[in-house]
Amino acid sequence: MSLLVSLSQAKARLRIDGSSGDTDYTLMLNQAQALVIDYVKQQYDDDWADTVDAWTDATVPDQVAVAILLMFGWLDAHRGDDTATLEMGQLPTPVIATLWRLRDPGMA
Numbered sequence: 001m002s003l004l005v006s007l008s009q010a011k012a013r014l015r016i017d018g019s020s021g022d023t024d025y026t027l028m029l030n031q032a033q034a035l036v037i038d039y040v041k042q043q044y045d046d047d048w049a050d051t052v053d054a055w056t057d058a059t060v061p062d063q064v065a066v067a068i069l070l071m072f073g074w075l076d077a078h079r080g081d082d083t084a085t086l087e088m089g090q091l092p093t094p095v096i097a098t099l100w101r102l103r104d105p106g107m108a
């Protein structure tokens with residue numbers, strides 16, 4: 001799956017100028033997207049997984065794009081050198097809240 005949120009959008013969200021960290025930011029953006037997509041794909045319906053797999057940067061729901069940006073910001077702020085923790089298998093609360101309507105909470 002290609003990036004659903006562009007690097008320039010993610011950098012604008014965090015007010016990042018310049019390109020010296022683009023390799024790291026691209027990796028982090030891919031990781032943020034993978035975490036969000038994994039979260040929303042956890043459904044009982046295979047058709048839903050097919051729908052998610054078909055999203056492009058033009059068709060991705062806005063709340064998913066926002067969640068990717070939120071996760072990107074969280075990953076940037078918490079690079080493993082602090083005490084930030086998440087419950088096992090959970091994403092940051094703002095990310096979950098943004099995606100809540102796209103996921104079957106009974107399957108969590």
